[in-house]
Amino acid sequence: MSGFELRKSGIKELLLDTVFPNKCPLCSEAVYWKNYCCDKCFDKGLWIRYDKGDICRCCGHYVCRCYNIERVYDSCYSAGFYSESVREAVLALKYECSTNAAEIFAEMIYRQMLHDGNTDYEFIVPVPMNERKQKKRGYNQAEILAERLSARLGTEIRNDLLIHSYSRSSQHDRTAEERAEFAEKEYYTADNIHINGGKILLCDDVLTTGSTINRCAYLLKEAGAGLVTAAVCAVTL
Numbered sequence: 001m002s003g004f005e006l007r008k009s010g011i012k013e014l015l016l017d018t019v020f021p022n023k024c025p026l027c028s029e030a031v032y033w034k035n036y037c038c039d040k041c042f043d044k045g046l047w048i049r050y051d052k053g054d055i056c057r058c059c060g061h062y063v064c065r066c067y068n069i070e071r072v073y074d075s076c077y078s079a080g081f082y083s084e085s086v087r088e089a090v091l092a093l094k095y096e097c098s099t100n101a102a103e104i105f106a107e108m109i110y111r112q113m114l115h116d117g118n119t120d121y122e123f124i125v126p127v128p129m130n131e132r133k134q135k136k137r138g139y140n141q142a143e144i145l146a147e148r149l150s151a152r153l154g155t156e157i158r159n160d161l162l163i164h165s166y167s168r169s170s171q172h173d174r175t176a177e178e179r180a181e182f183a184e185k186e187y188y189t190a191d192n193i194h195i196n197g198g199k200i201l202l203c204d205d206v207l208t209t210g211s212t213i214n215r216c217a218y219l220l221k222e223a224g225a226g227l228v229t230a231a232v233c234a235v236t237l
């Protein structure tokens, strides 16, 4: 993947670079202010290529793990696997709101969509974060990814369809069963929503057990969505 057409052009970024030097979100190397990551990380075989191998388009693994699991979403695009430098970039997006990371993830997902001719969606829906947590963090990382994809696909973002209620415990410490159980209790649809059978692109940062994506896909389909395609920065190994 050479030919780095992905460049910043704003004067704001140029000025910012003198105060906060621009860095690659994957390896933390300093990079030219116009770049979103370094050429090395961009070209490295870090990125999932659905067009190259036998990767399952649902769970994102070489050896499909979809058996025994009832998937409600129809397919999933992931930029990479949640390990090493891709993991670093996900954390940079999650905790530092790294637009560099968001841009790279969106670009890698978009290239796979283009390859598949799968770029037509009715809306983009980011997996919601509960209001309290979002206020504290200042942003929802799923929404940042959704914005970067929206810029490429020209598709509207709808963050008024799904709601996440407040929960004290963190997803990290939960087993797969607990995650599914919590997802069922925590995510719900806003009142009176109706989707006219369209295809929805559902964005989240990481696909782990798939319970959150599954629950959100279920809710969207209940509200009338025809197909739900997920897009995530990374899938866990």
Ligand SMILES: [Zn+2]
Pocket (backbone or CB within 6 Å): 024, 025, 026, 027, 028, 029, 037, 038, 039, 040, 041, 042
């Ligand atoms: Zn790098």
Ligand SMILES: [Zn+2]
Pocket (backbone or CB within 6 Å): 056, 057, 058, 059, 060, 061, 063, 064, 065, 066, 067
């Ligand atoms: Zn699979």
